[in-house]
Amino acid sequence: xxxxTPFHERTAALCASHAWRRWAGHLVASCYELTHERxxxxxxxxxxxxxxxxxxxxxxxxxxxxxxxxxxxxxxxxKAAVGQVLYTPWCDHAGKVIxxxxxxxxxxxxxxxxxxxxxxxxxxxxxxxxxxEITDVSDSVAALSLQGPNAxxxxxxxxxxxxxxFRIAPATLAGIPVTVSRTGYTGDLGYEIWTDARNALRLxxxxxxxxxxxxxxxxGMLALDMARIEAGLMLIDxxxxxxxxxxxxxxxxxxxxxxxxxxxxxxxxxFVGRDALLAEKARGPAWQFVGVEIExxxxxxxxxxxxxxxxxxxxxxxxxxPIYADGEQAGYATSGGWSPVLKKYxxxxxxxxxxxxxxTPLEIEITVEHRRKRAAAQVVKKPFFDPPRKRS
Amino acid sequence: xxxxxxxxxxxxxxxxxxxxxxxxxxxxxxxxxxxxxxxGAAMSEEVFPGFRFSVFSYVVSLLRPEIIRELELPRHGLHxxxxxxxxxxxxxxxxxxxxxxxxxxxxxxxxxxVRDAEAxxxxxxxxxxxxxxxxxxxxxxxxxxxxxxxRELWDLWRLGRYFRGMAQKDLHALxxxxxxSAADYLDEWFEGEAxxxxxxxxxxxxxxxxxxxxxxxxxxxHHYMGELDGVxxxxxxxxxxxxxxxxxxxxxxxxxGADIRTQAPVSKILVSGNRATGVVxxxxxxxxxxxxxxxxxxxxxxxxxxGEQHLPDEFLAAIRRYKFRGSSAKVNLALGELxxxxxxxxxxxxxxxxxSISPSVEYLERAYxxxxxxxxxxxxxxxxxxxxxxxxxxxxxxxHVMSIFVQYAPYHLNGGWSDARREQLGDTVVDTLAEYAxxxxxxxxxxxxxxxxxxxxxxxxxxxxxxxxxxxxxxMFFLRPAPAWARYRTPIDGLYQCGxxxxxxxxxxxxxxxxAAMAILGAxx
Numbered sequence: 025x026x027x028x029t030p031f032h033e034r035t036a037a038l039c040a041s042h043a044w045r046r047w048a049g050h051l052v053a054s055c056y057e058l059t060h061e062r063x064x065x066x067x068x069x070x071x072x073x074x075x076x077x078x079x080x081x082x083x084x085x086x087x088x089x090x091x092x093x094x095x096x097x098x099x100x101x102x103k104a105a106v107g108q109v110l111y112t113p114w115c116d117h118a119g120k121v122i123x124x125x126x127x128x129x130x131x132x133x134x135x136x137x138x139x140x141x142x143x144x145x146x147x148x149x150x151x152x153x154x155x156x157e158i159t160d161v162s163d164s165v166a167a168l169s170l171q172g173p174n175a176x177x178x179x180x181x182x183x184x185x186x187x188x189x190f191r192i193a194p195a196t197l198a199g200i201p202v203t204v205s206r207t208g209y210t211g212d213l214g215y216e217i218w219t220d221a222r223n224a225l226r227l228x229x230x231x232x233x234x235x236x237x238x239x240x241x242x243x244g245m246l247a248l249d250m251a252r253i254e255a256g257l258m259l260i261d262x263x264x265x266x267x268x269x270x271x272x273x274x275x276x277x278x279x280x281x282x283x284x285x286x287x288x289x290x291x292x293x294x295f296v297g298r299d300a301l302l303a304e305k306a307r308g309p310a311w312q313f314v315g316v317e318i319e320x321x322x323x324x325x326x327x328x329x330x331x332x333x334x335x336x337x338x339x340x341x342x343x344x345x346p347i348y349a350d351g352e353q354a355g356y357a358t359s360g361g362w363s364p365v366l367k368k369y370x371x372x373x374x375x376x377x378x379x380x381x382x383x384t385p386l387e388i389e390i391t392v393e394h395r396r397k398r399a400a401a402q403v404v405k406k407p408f409f410d411p412p413r414k415r416s
Numbered sequence: 417x418x419x420x421x422x423x424x425x426x427x428x429x430x431x432x433x434x435x436x437x438x439x440x441x442x443x444x445x446x447x448x449x450x451x452x453x454x455x456g457a458a459m460s461e462e463v464f465p466g467f468r469f470s471v472f473s474y475v476v477s478l479l480r481p482e483i484i485r486e487l488e489l490p491r492h493g494l495h496x497x498x499x500x501x502x503x504x505x506x507x508x509x510x511x512x513x514x515x516x517x518x519x520x521x522x523x524x525x526x527x528x529x530v531r532d533a534e535a536x537x538x539x540x541x542x543x544x545x546x547x548x549x550x551x552x553x554x555x556x557x558x559x560x561x562x563x564x565x566x567r568e569l570w571d572l573w574r575l576g577r578y579f580r581g582m583a584q585k586d587l588h589a590l591x592x593x594x595x596x597s598a599a600d601y602l603d604e605w606f607e608g609e610a611x612x613x614x615x616x617x618x619x620x621x622x623x624x625x626x627x628x629x630x631x632x633x634x635x636x637x638h639h640y641m642g643e644l645d646g647v648x649x650x651x652x653x654x655x656x657x658x659x660x661x662x663x664x665x666x667x668x669x670x671x672x673g674a675d676i677r678t679q680a681p682v683s684k685i686l687v688s689g690n691r692a693t694g695v696v697x698x699x700x701x702x703x704x705x706x707x708x709x710x711x712x713x714x715x716x717x718x719x720x721x722x723g724e725q726h727l728p729d730e731f732l733a734a735i736r737r738y739k740f741r742g743s744s745a746k747v748n749l750a751l752g753e754l755x756x757x758x759x760x761x762x763x764x765x766x767x768x769x770x771x772s773i774s775p776s777v778e779y780l781e782r783a784y785x786x787x788x789x790x791x792x793x794x795x796x797x798x799x800x801x802x803x804x805x806x807x808x809x810x811x812x813x814x815x816h817v818m819s820i821f822v823q824y825a826p827y828h829l830n831g832g833w834s835d836a837r838r839e840q841l842g843d844t845v846v847d848t849l850a851e852y853a854x855x856x857x858x859x860x861x862x863x864x865x866x867x868x869x870x871x872x873x874x875x876x877x878x879x880x881x882x883x884x885x886x887x888x889x890x891x892m893f894f895l896r897p898a899p900a901w902a903r904y905r906t907p908i909d910g911l912y913q914c915g916x917x918x919x920x921x922x923x924x925x926x927x928x929x930x931x932a933a934m935a936i937l938g939a940x941x
Binding site for chain 1: 519520522523526530531533534535537538541544545583
């Protein structure tokens, strides 16, 4: 049987579509309503509530906790202030990404790490000889993500203190002890709320009640997927193959190849993959992970040629789509879709470095009435959608 | 009388596969089978009215996909039903299950050990890569590193280039797999006793070795090479039992024009001036052909059918040294109702997969200790499937057949095998299994016990070894079955071998039969 999350009693009752999907062995709603459209717009216009409990979560505690995490991830954890959250990938010894997630410094010696894949063994193996205790709190900590322009107001109405971007703090919401982090996967103003799984239903009810005047709506993974593409955020297993699952070397990616150079602190004395990353930095990454925008006129022309109006994907897609430049294959897109808020057809793509500069003209494969065509496209800067409220 | 280009001695699945490939290439082929039906040890039989047993071999996993493809076996009736899971009942009433669904499997493994759940995927990926690394070896006649023959040097150069292309860490892993014991190898990965016990069992199948004996890690890999429809490690059950595999290959051979004669025992391979010229049948009839291929194991072929006087001393010595040491038995049960395992009493998906009595490495090693000194394991390792769960036609409606692979039941039993010892083995198996499924005894309608001595007597496999000789490194690759004679040829011109006693060895794989045909046709595999 699949696991259910601590919010299942609520989410199951709301899931009118009966459209569920798997996330890390859990059942989560793809969309609650019959289509995901309203759930998407709520992210950008009000506040969407996501159940993100399936994330793997580890509590790392002890005198050497910062040392361990600093050794494992590419960012500098020792420099992180109490109450700071770091987004970071982590690598194997060959400098290839095995997972990505967040590291939150809860106090001087306590951290919470989130991950897409189980990492207990990896952390333990790297902790040899260190004074640190690693606890898998995936099941005991429930998590909700509240995303959208009204997210802050809702939390404020429940008495949460103001938080800066990528900060975390303890709070009491409707009498429930929680930690709130100003983080998320939508590129919008947003928060994630962490609590003991036993408080889950009370927390859900409190947020829904407080959020009602602000237009809160539970939202599923289909809406989230489009939002995270607009935000230029990659997804494991979709946009990159984690090193532990790669069957051949060409499936591996380094942080540099995933546009995560900013997360790699080569000034750190030691961390897993450092030597390989240093060498890669010197020679320059072979690939880049970029934003691609498909040109409307070119797309429309392909459909006009067969007598159709332009057809757009109704939800984000996740598959490998060839991209061409200068008459050869320059790379491939791994997710994409029509952005309703931007009114643009966008995609996330891996391109060989020589074609990765913003503005580079490309062609992307598109199937029009059973025939493969190519539409004009170009490299654009990520994120596609970046409202000032995200950080303000 | 019809003239044949090729006579094949033995209608086991390899003999049939070899016949099919040669017939497909236009050769006139005759297969001679001693028994009343083809299949050798891959055979189904209605042993008890309404109940069909895969009497000997019982699962399909290693059957080469190219054979399924090239001989169009699905068109000739082969339908493989997937085995979905492995259940290991434990002595404390709990269980460890391995499921085909990734999430379900991870959750179940994590119930026992979070570390093992994480290591499992990495282990699977590594063995997948190793199986891929080994795969090119399965399709070719193995070159002898000591040979100077141009053809072998060419093959060696190709293999050398291939292995140089391997990543260093993969090469290290392969070396470990070739040298370590299954138990030691698994210790590097896992901590859970039930998981290690169950995984290590793959390393001991068909050998008189324990999970702590060096070299068994390779046998583990050998069993990981099961590949169906491009999916590595997919185990299946042939609809109608394993006899359906043989029947499909036989049908393919016949469709290509091969003749198959059953109840035609060969008593002698005719040799004249170091050249095979034909065979003598049990009744005294002589059949002539320029090429004779033996699907029988090396001992029966050379010491039995050819005769020592025709063979060079060194070769003879190697064949005499070649180890069989059958160590496994089968118990087939007709059941009036499904077994109710204490750990999971209700009927469920766990009964559609394998049930493995392998609670720990120590359990298996103790089972081996008994066998090492010539005794039946007091608590044997068992690999159990219930074919009627997947193919209801195997038993009357509502009733079931259970196939129990048992190890160890040494061929060289103290005092020798007798009817009493056979029943003692049957009792030991049923008693042991009933500890995990208490209703078993009352559910049994009929019991068939097949000892290594029975396997030898009925199927003709020397010492009852299911692989036509142990799959241990000293008799693998270019040493199988004898140094310098691993490429299906023999010291007698015109005499070839195509059984599991040749590279790459046993399991219902068919690779030996196909490789032998390719060697004879002079074609590159």
